[in-house]
Amino acid sequence: MKRITILCMFLLGITGVVRSQQLDEEIGFKLVKAEYLINTERFEDAIRELNAVIQENPNFKNALLLRAETKYKLAAYKGAKTDALEFINVHGITAKASSILGKSEFAMGNDDAALNSISASIALGEKDFRLHEIRAEIYERKNQKISACEEWQAASKLGSTKAAINARKLCGTKTEVPVQQSPTQTETVDDNDHGHYEQQHGQVNNAPKDTSVVQEGEVLSEGKQENGAESVDSTAQNGDMNNSAPVTNTVDMLLPDEDNTVNSIVIDEELTLEIFGQGLGKRRVLERPSILILAEKDGVVTVEVCVNANGNVEYAEFVAAKSTLTQNSLVSLAIRKAKEFWFEDSDYPKQCGYIRFKIKGS
Numbered sequence: 546m547k548r549i550t551i552l553c554m555f556l557l558g559i560t561g562v563v564r565s566q567q568l569d570e571e572i573g574f575k576l577v578k579a580e581y582l583i584n585t586e587r588f589e590d591a592i593r594e595l596n597a598v599i600q601e602n603p604n605f606k607n608a609l610l611l612r613a614e615t616k617y618k619l620a621a622y623k624g625a626k627t628d629a630l631e632f633i634n635v636h637g638i639t640a641k642a643s644s645i646l647g648k649s650e651f652a653m654g655n656d657d658a659a660l661n662s663i664s665a666s667i668a669l670g671e672k673d674f675r676l677h678e679i680r681a682e683i684y685e686r687k688n689q690k691i692s693a694c695e696e697w698q699a700a701s702k703l704g705s706t707k708a709a710i711n712a713r714k715l716c717g718t719k720t721e722v723p724v725q726q727s728p729t730q731t732e733t734v735d736d737n738d739h740g741h742y743e744q745q746h747g748q749v750n751n752a753p754k755d756t757s758v759v760q761e762g763e764v765l766s767e768g769k770q771e772n773g774a775e776s777v778d779s780t781a782q783n784g785d786m787n788n789s790a791p792v793t794n795t796v797d798m799l800l801p802d803e804d805n806t807v808n809s810i811v812i813d814e815e816l817t818l819e820i821f822g823q824g825l826g827k828r829r830v831l832e833r834p835s836i837l838i839l840a841e842k843d844g845v846v847t848v849e850v851c852v853n854a855n856g857n858v859e860y861a862e863f864v865a866a867k868s869t870l871t872q873n874s875l876v877s878l879a880i881r882k883a884k885e886f887w888f889e890d891s892d893y894p895k896q897c898g899y900i901r902f903k904i905k906g907s
Contacts, residue, residue, distance in 0.1 A: 588880075644673060647661075694712060808820040859895075
């Protein structure tokens with residue numbers, strides 16, 4: 546009898562392990578599906594999958610963090626904050642969690658809380674120009690001009706044209722970006738981009754902190770772009786170049802104008818698109834997606850976009866401050882459709898503006 550009891554317990558143990566492994570595999574499959582949905586901007590569907598994962602196991606891998614990030618993209622800022630805090634409580638502070646928390650706090654108007662979380666994220670190594678832009682905006686509101694200039698310059702070095710324009714306007718500096726000695730370009734084909742090539746320009750992710758912050762009344766001269774221009778450290782003394790700092794190749798960032806010309810595109814009786822900001826409204830649209838939007842109320846959904854030199858939209862984010870509609874399905878659709886636009890080529894490495902979806906409710 547004792548042997549039978551031991552054998553039964555052993556078999557039950559094996560059954561429990563197998564069942565646990567099967568459950569983890571099922572949850573893992575749902576998580577992978579959610580990640581795919583996020584990558585294709587189907588945020589509402591992704592949240593449903595993540596809800597199922599978290600219901601089965603609240604602490605399963607990075608499910609909470611993914612849901613926080615997805616909620617942020619859908620302008621559900623309170624939910625994003627809650628998920629980010631819960632993730633931090635279980636897994637500890639990470640750069641990504643602090644980033645989502647800080648951006649959510651900023652969107653809700655909590656500047657001090659946002660500043661703390663964003664500073665923690667940057668200190669932990671997060672490379673996101675938007676974080677520096679937010680800190681710059683907060684510092685400007687606090688009338689801390691030098692700190693704001695530092696943040697605009699840091700954001701511009703990470704590829705933000707908005708930051709580069711603000712740095713030039715607020716700080717009086719010319720904006721330079723480091724250039725690799727042997728720059729390489731990679732081409733990737735996006736199945737959703739109609740077979741067009743997306744050429745990635747060198748984006749500086751590890752740029753050193755700019756220590757040449759301009760003081761009050763000091764202005765650096767503006768300069769036109771010169772390919773291959775070299776900047777030599779002026780600390781060399783007595784003409785002894787052997788003791789000077791290494792030569793760094795830099796070029797001035799070619800910046801678009803602050804031009805808010807609007808390109809208005811009538812889709813149908815229920816929808817009109819307006820493209821504007823940094824001259825983007827003057828840039829010819831070569832291809833736009835088919836869009837069908839049904840809404841009960843009149844309103845606006847605005848998406849900030851950044852377009853690279855090849856005309857591909859490489860960044861799209863909902864802008865609550867410029868929108869009157871925040872329905873999740875509309876936000877998700879607008880972001881997805883904004884990324885499907887294709888513009889003509891440009892000399893600008895990046896142009897960032899807005900696509901405003903003006904919706905007439907039925």
